[in-house]
Amino acid sequence: MLERPLLEMRNLKTYFKVRGNILKAVDDVSFTLAPGETLGLVGESGCGKSVTAATIMGLIPIPPGMIAGGEIYFNGVDLLKLPESRMRKIRGCDISMIFQEPMTSLNPVFTVGDQVGEVIELHEKLSRSEIRRRIIDAFRLVGIPAPEKRLDDYPHQMSGGMRQRVMIAMALACNPRMMIADEPTTALDVTIQAQILELMNDLKRKTGTAILFITHDLGVIAEMAQKVAVMYAGKVMELATAADLYTEPKHPYTVGLLSSIPVLGKTSKKQRLSTIRGVVPSLFSLPPGCLFSDRCPETREICQNEDPPMTTLADKRLVRCFNYA
């Protein structure tokens, strides 16, 4: 990758202090995102994906949270060192975000037009009529029919899919360099999910916005992401190009995740989907050594005693596993 990355996260550690314990929600996470690129951040619920996103946005509540280490360079500037006033200018403008719950992520007492207009008004000095035109443009871009009319709707007058389109319009309204999509389709039903994914793919091509796409479902980002980082209990276990990862997963956790996705045609009705045995460990009681060791089918003695280092393989992929160390 020759291009200078738009976002470079180095050894980020975001911890929470909960009832006297230190909870390592994000522990030593590094990745880069090039302009226009899409990085998938995948992992089971509770592995620290949303906390990673919130740290980039500067929205970790401190306390109980704390940034125990690391840097997040955006455009060459370390976001973690910026004062809140500068961070606010970046939020919603250079880096925007969409969330999982379209039903509750919009404020029920303002019209959707007002809510999209607000972010434009905040970051750009424009007249009322120009703002209105921009809202309509943004609505049209995300495929909301009759934008001039829908503008005055309140969120409860729209379906979940339409509301998520409004959220995307809001996120794209100021032409951000980067967008964080935190499980944007998880709460939607399958058909709508497919429509929103297609829309995002389409918008990515049109706008060239880099996307950090967070999901717990590896299947969702197969066609979207160039690179995928697989997280487990706060750590990145494997980071590879999407092509490498899907054709030849290396980390046993990735293998487990991939084999639990139903594949049309390949998985017959009789064949059962495999699941990873055991449950996600609580961040309060992590196993010593490799965090995945207690669930790993290939676990060895060393896995239970030592923390595996992140290893770079020949195809430039990163794996945190003693099988490759």
Added chain:
Amino acid sequence: MFGFIIRRTLAVIPTLLGVTIVVFFMLAITPGDPAELLLGERATQESLDAMREYLGLKKPLYIQYGMFLKRVVQFDLGETIWSRQKVSIEIKERFPATIELALVAMVISSFFGVLFGIISATKQYSWFDYVSMVGSLIGVSMPVFWLGLIFMLLFSLTLGWFPMSGRIGIDTNLQVITNFYIIDAIITRNWPALMDCLRHIALPALALSTIPLAIVSRMTRSSMLEVLRQDYIKTAKAKGLGQMKIIFKHALRNGLIPVITVIGLQFGILLGGAILTETVFAWPGVGKWLYEGVVKRDYMVIQGGTLLVATSFVIVNLLVDILYAVINPRISVK
């Protein structure tokens, strides 16, 4: 929105009819001769006969109710036994004093209650939060007349900052137009009288505002805490909005929805006449008047007062519902 207001206003009519039925039957089922009840023990035979004719006592009950309703609609509420003054006129003179006091008390308690509630919610578990929550606990359990006496003792007897009682000083000239003295002083540009009225209303309003203030601040706190946890607050932060904009625009507008109901309810209660406060501070409002009516067994006063209190409660509720719909779009569309 306009349709909603019309519908909601029309829906008040059955409630008000219900009120008149209750008030009417209150007299009808009281044992004894209603005419005697209304005129007192010392009434002459002629006046009793006239009253029986006036009430239609010889006619069937539903006709009597019809006549009663007709009188009520025309604001004919009879005369008091005590002063032989028309009840409607007594109300017209006293009710503005009560509204004025209730309004000032509600402005104080809504403003500070909402403000304290917001600060408590945004700084949960801070010293401010603790002090204001303990304070509000004390506030709701404080007997108002006792607080009123303490205020009087401290601020008027000892410090001499405020007058002891009444609505206006005896040597203050004010041209009465609306019977709302503060408004009258403003429209006649009578600034000394305005100052005098404000000084008179300060202590009773403050005493009266403690309970609603405590209730409003608790309600605002819990409502704001709930709202600040919502996803749309996260969205607002992710947009790059500042803390103030998030709290006062995105959170407050939602957080106020349940608070408005509480404010309306409290205001309705105060409009019924703050009997203790009005009595302690010799405030010439309907609370004091109604209290005296009960003591003197003046049936017309009780009847007129009940109608007034119930009607103002219903109207305040109507206004609250409309306000509610204005700030909560999920209601008005249905």
